Amino acid sequence: MSLNVEHHAARRALPSEKPLRLLDNAGHAVTGAATGGFSLPDTETLLDLYRKMVVARRFDVQVTALTKQGRLATYPSAYGQEACEIGAVSAISADDWLFPTYRESVALLTRGIDPGDILKSFRGDWHSGYDQRSHRTSTQTTPLATQALHAVGLAHAARLRHDPIVALTFLGDGATSEGDAHEAFNFAAVWQTPTVFIVQNNQFAISVPLARQTHAATLADKAVGYGMPGFHVDGNDVAAMYAVTRAAVDRARAGGGPTLIEGLTYRIEAHTNSDDPTRYRPARDVEHWKRRDPIERLEKYLVSEGALTEATRSEITDAAEALAAHTRDVITTESELDPLELFDHVYARPRRALLEQRARLEAELAEAARNPR
Amino acid sequence: MSLNVEHHAARRALPSEKPLRLLDNAGHAVTGAATGGFSLPDTETLLDLYRKMVVARRFDVQVTALTKQGRLATYPSAYGQEACEIGAVSAISADDWLFPTYRESVALLTRGIDPGDILKSFRGDWHSGYDQRSHRTSTQTTPLATQALHAVGLAHAARLRHDPIVALTFLGDGATSEGDAHEAFNFAAVWQTPTVFIVQNNQFAISVPLARQTHAATLADKAVGYGMPGFHVDGNDVAAMYAVTRAAVDRARAGGGPTLIEGLTYRIEAHTNSDDPTRYRPARDVEHWKRRDPIERLEKYLVSEGALTEATRSEITDAAEALAAHTRDVITTESELDPLELFDHVYARPRRALLEQRARLEAELAEAARNPR
Amino acid sequence: MTATKTRTGADAASAPTELTMAGALNAALRDAMAEDDRVVVYGEDVGPLGGVFRVTDGLQERFGDERIWDSPLAESGIVGTAIGMAIYGMRPVVEMQFDAFSYPAFEQIVSHVAKMRNRTKGRVSLPLVVRIPCAGAIGGVEHHSDSSESYWASTPGLTVVMPSNPADAYSMLREAIESDDPVIFMEPKSRYWAKAPLALPVTTAPMDRALVVREGSDVTLIGYGPTVRTALEAADAAAEEGLSIEVVDLRSLSPFDDETVSASVRKTSRAAVIHEAAQFGGFGAEVAARVTERNFYHLAAPVLRITGFDIPYPSPKLEEYHLPTADRVLAALETWEWELA
Amino acid sequence: MTATKTRTGADAASAPTELTMAGALNAALRDAMAEDDRVVVYGEDVGPLGGVFRVTDGLQERFGDERIWDSPLAESGIVGTAIGMAIYGMRPVVEMQFDAFSYPAFEQIVSHVAKMRNRTKGRVSLPLVVRIPCAGAIGGVEHHSDSSESYWASTPGLTVVMPSNPADAYSMLREAIESDDPVIFMEPKSRYWAKAPLALPVTTAPMDRALVVREGSDVTLIGYGPTVRTALEAADAAAEEGLSIEVVDLRSLSPFDDETVSASVRKTSRAAVIHEAAQFGGFGAEVAARVTERNFYHLAAPVLRITGFDIPYPSPKLEEYHLPTADRVLAALETWEWELA
Numbered sequence A, B: 001m002s003l004n005v006e007h008h009a010a011r012r013a014l015p016s017e018k019p020l021r022l023l024d025n026a027g028h029a030v031t032g033a034a035t036g037g038f039s040l041p042d043t044e045t046l047l048d049l050y051r052k053m054v055v056a057r058r059f060d061v062q063v064t065a066l067t068k069q070g071r072l073a074t075y076p077s078a079y080g081q082e083a084c085e086i087g088a089v090s091a092i093s094a095d096d097w098l099f100p101t102y103r104e105s106v107a108l109l110t111r112g113i114d115p116g117d118i119l120k121s122f123r124g125d126w127h128s129g130y131d132q133r134s135h136r137t138s139t140q141t142t143p144l145a146t147q148a149l150h151a152v153g154l155a156h157a158a159r160l161r162h163d164p165i166v167a168l169t170f171l172g173d174g175a176t177s178e179g180d181a182h183e184a185f186n187f188a189a190v191w192q193t194p195t196v197f198i199v200q201n202n203q204f205a206i207s208v209p210l211a212r213q214t215h216a217a218t219l220a221d222k223a224v225g226y227g228m229p230g231f232h233v234d235g236n237d238v239a240a241m242y243a244v245t246r247a248a249v250d251r252a253r254a255g256g257g258p259t260l261i262e263g264l265t266y267r268i269e270a271h272t273n274s275d276d277p278t279r280y281r282p283a284r285d286v287e288h289w290k291r292r293d294p295i296e297r298l299e300k301y302l303v304s305e306g307a308l309t310e311a312t313r314s315e316i317t318d319a320a321e322a323l324a325a326h327t328r329d330v331i332t333t334e335s336e337l338d339p340l341e342l343f344d345h346v347y348a349r350p351r352r353a354l355l356e357q358r359a360r361l362e363a364e365l366a367e368a369a370r371n372p373r
Numbered sequence C, D: 001m002t003a004t005k006t007r008t009g010a011d012a013a014s015a016p017t018e019l020t021m022a023g024a025l026n027a028a029l030r031d032a033m034a035e036d037d038r039v040v041v042y043g044e045d046v047g048p049l050g051g052v053f054r055v056t057d058g059l060q061e062r063f064g065d066e067r068i069w070d071s072p073l074a075e076s077g078i079v080g081t082a083i084g085m086a087i088y089g090m091r092p093v094v095e096m097q098f099d100a101f102s103y104p105a106f107e108q109i110v111s112h113v114a115k116m117r118n119r120t121k122g123r124v125s126l127p128l129v130v131r132i133p134c135a136g137a138i139g140g141v142e143h144h145s146d147s148s149e150s151y152w153a154s155t156p157g158l159t160v161v162m163p164s165n166p167a168d169a170y171s172m173l174r175e176a177i178e179s180d181d182p183v184i185f186m187e188p189k190s191r192y193w194a195k196a197p198l199a200l201p202v203t204t205a206p207m208d209r210a211l212v213v214r215e216g217s218d219v220t221l222i223g224y225g226p227t228v229r230t231a232l233e234a235a236d237a238a239a240e241e242g243l244s245i246e247v248v249d250l251r252s253l254s255p256f257d258d259e260t261v262s263a264s265v266r267k268t269s270r271a272a273v274i275h276e277a278a279q280f281g282g283f284g285a286e287v288a289a290r291v292t293e294r295n296f297y298h299l300a301a302p303v304l305r306i307t308g309f310d311i312p313y314p315s316p317k318l319e320e321y322h323l324p325t326a327d328r329v330l331a332a333l334e335t336w337e338w339e340l341a
């Protein structure tokens, strides 16, 4: 059965060691083996990805600034990782589900979630700020790699229901070391669920470099151990991230099972605002990677193709500024929080003990209002 | 640096899909690619392995019989897996450490541990029955895959101390699905610890067949994802198990890092005495694998080589019978247990609360002795 | 679905037959699966084998392997995927083979199962059930007899229940599956083969209520799961000596039914709680603390805890010395300064 | 090594300097590493970064990366390998970055760290320390402020301690590292930057002893870690109103120093325990239960528990409503029927 043979070969195919790319750092289209057989998306798609990246970058820079002003409790920046996140997340549709980590603010933005809602958790308002159901986007998960299993479970449920949706999940290079990453890859492969794993390899887990996370040649190599296709992709090439993820999503939707995609990128900013990267990496490494900026790369290509007019450019800039302004607005507006809500969502079925505790806090607040200190 | 290139290639080498073997099922020496470049151990070594397997088989059969008589709380038989266990464990020396599961009774026997001590836990006397330190053999671990991490930690400690020992650990096919297996493989590879992982693939995790554990072509394929050498070996060929493990042990001892070895074998008996395999596998599968018996295979080879004399054979049979008799003796002797010992080993530093509880039980026992019901 | 609705069994209203707790649980799964196709069951060995305790016996044959199947051997994976399935809208019922083998799933249970609903302001609730064959007294080798209930009960966001008899096993499991809150459903292994005549479907009291299972006037013995029987045995023996013991079966550890427990304690003015787990930090501490908080001025003596020792669970031949027995309960009651009452 | 020996610090007997708790812990690790080359330290970000709380700051520079290093990011792996290292004869000190991130290591801790010595009849003891920056009040986002102590304290075989001040932090960490028993060493994050003048090496009371840190006659407030300060604040405020509060710093959760606690309670006849964790099944339940068991006839009122609510830990802007404050302590004391005293 040739089908089986092919299938079987795919189970053992080694990902290319050089990251697949469709655009090189100078913005030239790549041809030949280095593309892994993937083709450059059409210009309209690329323009759309460009627009999303520019807006996202502006958002990210704005939020980092607001965080430095003390407006947010914490913010894990995605600066420099826009291609990896946006390329991948643009390959799924609104009906598909996304299972992000705390790092994917720009993916969430791309998914149409309002900045204020994306940032609610980082502001310290509530643990998860947006409507997970209407956006089909699970919470920004902190316990590393745990969300990958949620993605597998949801995908499996959909498959049992013959619902042709896909679950896409992000996890970091550091997170691949966790047992849950392994269990997620394995369950997905054994159950052949429509799940796409994006390992966003930004080369650091807080201060710990990739070499202390794995001895494998690439993180995509892990796919072999699960009999699942793995791709090692230039994560700063949005075209490649989009094309490879798109192919994986299509395959998953068609019943072809899961895929592991490593996007090789770099974390330009600190891990979060409370981190001090000067302790563990030289500034020149950051400079080196800044020169591989994903937005500039695509911009060069679009400009060289004559696809990015000045009008479009200024329209995009305006959109980005508008979003930044909106972000400033929502973040500088005082949040309205009701401490009594702390008790309201713990259980679906109300509990007497919690109602009692709620009443106690209510009385305490009333007392404090009467006798402010 | 050619060293680096070689090393790098090893990180990505796919294990052979056909299990490596040195002796085929008819007991003929295998030549060519199927051997993976390993050579048949010398006759003396093979005879020694044969002797150990015969004795171990007799032991295992004896214990299963005693278990059926209700003399043990439980017994996970290793019938049919003697080559896998004994081939591997014979490749380490007395100074090396072994980290077994509950399944490795015959490996422990080979390591020189007394049957009575091996079986103490299965009799229900105490959780672990032998001297872990003098035998350099950790406890027969039940929580799956957890012991693999212990092996990595011990090996790493030895390496830091420039102590040229190796830690060998067994885990089952089912256990490879656990997060701890992944973490153990990864830590070993990143730290380049002298650890050898023997995945004893007996094709079942209680009732669950291998196909529901993995979608990979072989379990050895997992090695690729850690950048560690992996070998897929015929686990019923003791010569191959010994040769491949020996090479891995030597490499580890020389500072070459960990190796993953899958031994493909079959669990002939039930998972334990309380299992009912008729519920999940046809008798003909068992029959099929009985015809690939590891002991018969080696015996055919040794006989054809003229290496197994009748004298040796009867001497081995006698040794096996003596061991069986000894096993019967220790198991049919009432165990001497002191309930008060329950309190004595929980902490190194005695605790008042436990001394109080001990005194209470002591009084209770004295009272019961005075007034037997 | 609400907890009070009349349940339809797939093999509707049967005449009473002797059923073990394992059989009752099996019937509950069967009826829940027949009634609601969102109910799926998976875990280790739950398929063709029917579970190591046979609780899922015959279910795969009946419902096929898209409703009940063997997963890979990884507990975090089992619970983690169940979360995803529940987000989708299924009602997964997953099995941890023994208490100690739920520990790899600890992070998924504590950091997600318990917190998802709160985190999402109720937008994402997780109607899933984690079944845990629990506790000891079955001659199990190491790691097969842990009592993990205090870990779960002390985690806000979890509902933790433990039936002590076949009728409750059926009814409470049905209710757990129907609940929109995630439920840790603990099944005392030593009671799996205890029998009772049952006409299915049976609906007992709501699972969040404790029940007085034997009335008495002098002492309240509080048990759950396996120790309800211990308490009843002790009550029988005490009755011969003229001591009238009331026995409360907690049934639900979290939430805790203060009304029922406090009412009993106020009546008897003395209470003791019995469990297999070690005493220090065990669930009995919560019982003793809250009974005392709420009924201090009604208590004639401190609430006693009659429990396993503060040691790891012993090997099979020594477990009898560790477990609280009816004798030990009665001996403990002797330590009270009765004359003060 | 014994707990009472005089400690040598690498930078021997220094003049008192202001040291934070983080600094004291750092010094303890430094001195332990200098004194005993079996002590190795690893975990996530403990190397060049010096830990996210800087507790290991500068240690890699000083001792090199074979004594202290960054491991792969996997907590079960960290604890599991520490077990192997301890079997070999090392004395590993590993860090879990936050309480909630110790949960992936739950099985290794509960099924092995706690049980290895007992299982092997003392042949294999595990002299390892698991450091857990614990509890909340630091404005941390979800999963960064859990209080996990009751999980560990209720597990037989573990020793669980929590210092509340820099001197104890130094002394208790040294003692934990010297202990042949595995120790869960919990470090209250909100106290990391609290300062005290210290001359190192300092040896405070043995870590298994509770200490009366303020004498009083009317009420005993029992705290540990971050709530010792809360108790002291409450005592100050109460003193102004003529109420004399004695404060006990537990220091060790397991073992529990009944002598010190009971002596205080017998003196005051009233007690309350304070912790950040949720009340239900929290460690305060054990405190209340055992204080009551041992001192029932000396108590004028039930032992109070002043704790976090029974909810998942809130987001930064709401945590102040959840945490027990001195005001809340004083308000709780008002609920006693004082006239009965």
Ligand SMILES: Cc1ncc(C[n+]2csc(CCOP(=O)(O)OP(=O)(O)O)c2C)c(N)n1
Residues within 6 Å of the ligand: A103, A142, A143, A144, A171, A172, A173, A174, A175, A176, A202, A204, A205, A206, A267, A271, D044, D073, D097, D101, D104
């Ligand atoms: C289970 C768990 N352990 C530890 C942490 C603490 N922590 C938060 S982010 C982080 C590093 C993650 O690195 P990576 O997976 O590469 O993602 P990145 O932050 O680089 O996007 C760590 C250790 C956590 N969130 N969860």
Ligand SMILES: Cc1ncc(C[n+]2csc(CCOP(=O)(O)OP(=O)(O)O)c2C)c(N)n1
Residues within 6 Å of the ligand: B103, B142, B143, B144, B171, B172, B173, B174, B175, B176, B202, B204, B205, B206, B267, B271, C044, C073, C097, C101, C104
């Ligand atoms: C963490 C954990 N989960 C579940 C179990 C229960 N259990 C004991 S043996 C077993 C099957 C193990 O299969 P495998 O790893 O293939 O080893 P084998 O028994 O075949 O040698 C299971 C599920 C366990 N011991 N530990």
Ligand SMILES: [Mg+2]
Residues within 6 Å of the ligand: A172, A173, A174, A200, A201, A202, A203, A204, A205, A206
């Ligand atoms: Mg990273």
Ligand SMILES: [Mg+2]
Residues within 6 Å of the ligand: B172, B173, B174, B200, B201, B202, B203, B204, B205, B206
């Ligand atoms: Mg197996």
